[in-house]
Amino acid sequence: MQNNKPLILVTNDDGHEAKGLAALIEAAASFGEVVVISPDGPRSGMSHAITTIVPLRIEQYKNENGISFYKTNGTPVDCIKLAQKVVLRNRKIDLVLSGINHGANSSVSLLYSGTMAAAIEASFENIPAIGFSLLDYSPNANFDAATKIASNIIEKALKDGIPAHTSLNVNIPKQPIEKIAGIKVTRQTKGYWNEDLVEQFDPYGRPYYWLVGELVDTDHGEDSCEWALRNNYVSVQPVQFDLTAHQHINSLKKWEE
Amino acid sequence: MQNNKPLILVTNDDGHEAKGLAALIEAAASFGEVVVISPDGPRSGMSHAITTIVPLRIEQYKNENGISFYKTNGTPVDCIKLAQKVVLRNRKIDLVLSGINHGANSSVSLLYSGTMAAAIEASFENIPAIGFSLLDYSPNANFDAATKIASNIIEKALKDGIPAHTSLNVNIPKQPIEKIAGIKVTRQTKGYWNEDLVEQFDPYGRPYYWLVGELVDTDHGEDSCEWALRNNYVSVQPVQFDLTAHQHINSLKKWEE
Numbered sequence: 001m002q003n004n005k006p007l008i009l010v011t012n013d014d015g016h017e018a019k020g021l022a023a024l025i026e027a028a029a030s031f032g033e034v035v036v037i038s039p040d041g042p043r044s045g046m047s048h049a050i051t052t053i054v055p056l057r058i059e060q061y062k063n064e065n066g067i068s069f070y071k072t073n074g075t076p077v078d079c080i081k082l083a084q085k086v087v088l089r090n091r092k093i094d095l096v097l098s099g100i101n102h103g104a105n106s107s108v109s110l111l112y113s114g115t116m117a118a119a120i121e122a123s124f125e126n127i128p129a130i131g132f133s134l135l136d137y138s139p140n141a142n143f144d145a146a147t148k149i150a151s152n153i154i155e156k157a158l159k160d161g162i163p164a165h166t167s168l169n170v171n172i173p174k175q176p177i178e179k180i181a182g183i184k185v186t187r188q189t190k191g192y193w194n195e196d197l198v199e200q201f202d203p204y205g206r207p208y209y210w211l212v213g214e215l216v217d218t219d220h221g222e223d224s225c226e227w228a229l230r231n232n233y234v235s236v237q238p239v240q241f242d243l244t245a246h247q248h249i250n251s252l253k254k255w256e257e
Numbered sequence: 258m259q260n261n262k263p264l265i266l267v268t269n270d271d272g273h274e275a276k277g278l279a280a281l282i283e284a285a286a287s288f289g290e291v292v293v294i295s296p297d298g299p300r301s302g303m304s305h306a307i308t309t310i311v312p313l314r315i316e317q318y319k320n321e322n323g324i325s326f327y328k329t330n331g332t333p334v335d336c337i338k339l340a341q342k343v344v345l346r347n348r349k350i351d352l353v354l355s356g357i358n359h360g361a362n363s364s365v366s367l368l369y370s371g372t373m374a375a376a377i378e379a380s381f382e383n384i385p386a387i388g389f390s391l392l393d394y395s396p397n398a399n400f401d402a403a404t405k406i407a408s409n410i411i412e413k414a415l416k417d418g419i420p421a422h423t424s425l426n427v428n429i430p431k432q433p434i435e436k437i438a439g440i441k442v443t444r445q446t447k448g449y450w451n452e453d454l455v456e457q458f459d460p461y462g463r464p465y466y467w468l469v470g471e472l473v474d475t476d477h478g479e480d481s482c483e484w485a486l487r488n489n490y491v492s493v494q495p496v497q498f499d500l501t502a503h504q505h506i507n508s509l510k511k512w513e514e
Contacts, residue, residue, distance in 0.1 A: 052301060056454065183513050185506050188501045209315070239501065240500060254417075
C-alpha cells in the first residue's frame with residue numbers, strides 16, 4: 001500500500017454492471033488507490049434519495065488489480081455514506097468520481113440525477129467530487145472518448161484541486177474524440193422536462209403509466225451547458241448546494257410583520 | 258364547481274395516511290378547490306427521485322367534502338407529474354402545497370427532502386409552491402399550531418404571490434402557538450449530517466446497516482434557518498434550483514485551454 005497515492009472512491013447510479021462504471025474505473029486507475037462502491041442495479045433518477053425504511057446491505061464481490069469492488073442495495077448517496085462509515089471508516093477520501101452515466105445530466109436533469117447526487121453528497125463534507133455523464137443512454141454506448149476525457153479532467157482536478165464544498169458536473173458529447181471541440185466551463189441551462197405519462201393496461205384492465213419526456217431548453221445563453229454540448233464541447237459545471245433564492249429574501253421580509 | 262376559486266394541489270412524502278397531510282388539507286380547504294395526490298406509503302428522504310423502472314399506478318380512494326383524494330406508488334415528485342398529466346390534465350394549478358412533513362427540512366436536509374422536492378418540481382414549471390415541515394418526527398405529532406401557521410402563510414402566498422420559479426421551505430418549531438415568536442425569512446444554514454451506520458445482524462449472521470445521524474450546524478449567522486428555529490421563529494426560506502456555483506466559473510476557465 002503506497003500511502004502517498006490519492007484514495008479515489010468510484011460510484012455511479014447505473015449499477016455495478018454498467019459499462020460506464022468500468023470506463024470510469026479505467027480512467028481513475030492510474031491516478032491512485034481505487035475503491036468501487038456502487039448500487040447493485042440501476043438507480044437512475046434517484047436524485048439525493050437515502051435509504052431509511054429498509055436496512056442497507058453491502059458486499060465485497062471482487063478484488064482485481066488492487067481494486068476492491070463493493071455493491072449495495074442502496075442509492076448513490078448511500079454509497080458515499082457507506083464508504084465513509086463502513087468500508088473506508090477513518091481514511092481520508094481524496095476524490096469521489098461518479099459515473100460515467102449513460103445519458104445527459106445537463107440543465108435541470110442535474111436535480112434528478114443519482115450520479116450527481118453522489119458527487120454533491122461528497123461535497124457536503126468538502127470531499128472533491130466529479131460526476132461524469134455521456135450523452136448516450138444506450139447500455140452499449142461507446143465510452144472510448146469519454147474515458148480519455150474523464151482521465152484528462154481527473155488529472156486537472158488532482159493537480160489544481162476543486163473549489164471548497166463544490167463538485168463538478170461534467171457532460172460529454174456523443175462524439176469520437178477528434179470531433180470534441182474542447183472544454184467549456186458552463187452554468188446550468190434554464191429549462192424543464194416536458195413529460196408524458198404513457199398509459200398502458202395490465203391483463204386485468206388496470207391502467208398504469210410510464211414516465212417519458214424531453215428536456216425543453218428555455219435558455220438563450222452561450223455560457224449554458226446545453227449550448228456547449230450542442231456545439232460538441234465537454235461541459236464542466238461547478239455545482240454548489242445552497243438552494244436559497246437569496247435575491248428574493250428582501251421582498252419576502254414583509255411577511256415577518 | 259366554482260371556477261374562480263384557486264386550484265390547490267396538496268401532496269406530501271409521509272404518505273396518504275400521515276397526520277401531517279390531514280393537517281395541511283385542513284389548512285388549505287378554505288382557500289380553494291383542493292385535490293390531494295400523495296404517495297401510498299412513506300417516502301421520506303426520497304429527494305427529487307422519479308420512478309422509471311416500474312410503471313406508476315394512481316388510484317382515487319376517497320372523495321369527501323368536495324376534495325378528491327388520490328394515492329400512488331410513486332414519489333412526491335411523481336405526484337406533481339401525475340397531477341399535471343393524468344389527474345388535472347389541462348387545468349392550471351394555482352398553488353402546490355407539500356407536507357406538513359413530520360420532521361425538519363432545514364439546512365442540507367432540504368436536499369434529501371421529498372416534501373420540498375415536490376415543491377421544487379412545481380417551481381420548475383413556475384407553479385407557486387410551498388413545503389411545510391414541523392420539527393417533530395412523531396407520527397402522532399401535534400399539528401394544531403402548524404395548521405394555523407400554514408393557513409396564515411397560504412393566505413399570504415395567495416395574496417402576494419411567490420416570486421417566479423421559486424418555492425418556499427417553511428419549517429415550524431415544535432411549540433404551542435403562543436410560544437411561536439413570529440416569521441423569519443431565512444437562508445439555508447451551512448451544515449451537514451454526521452451519520453452513523455448502525456450495524457445489526459440477521460438470523461443468518463449477515464450484517465446490515467441502519468442509517469441514523471444528526472445535523473451539524475457549522476453556520477454562525479442569525480439569518481439562517483437553524484437560528485430562526487432555535488429561537489422559536491417559523492423559518493420561511495425562498496428556494497431556487499440553479500445549482501451552478503457561479504462564483505467559481507472564472508477560476509475554472511483555465512481548464513478550457
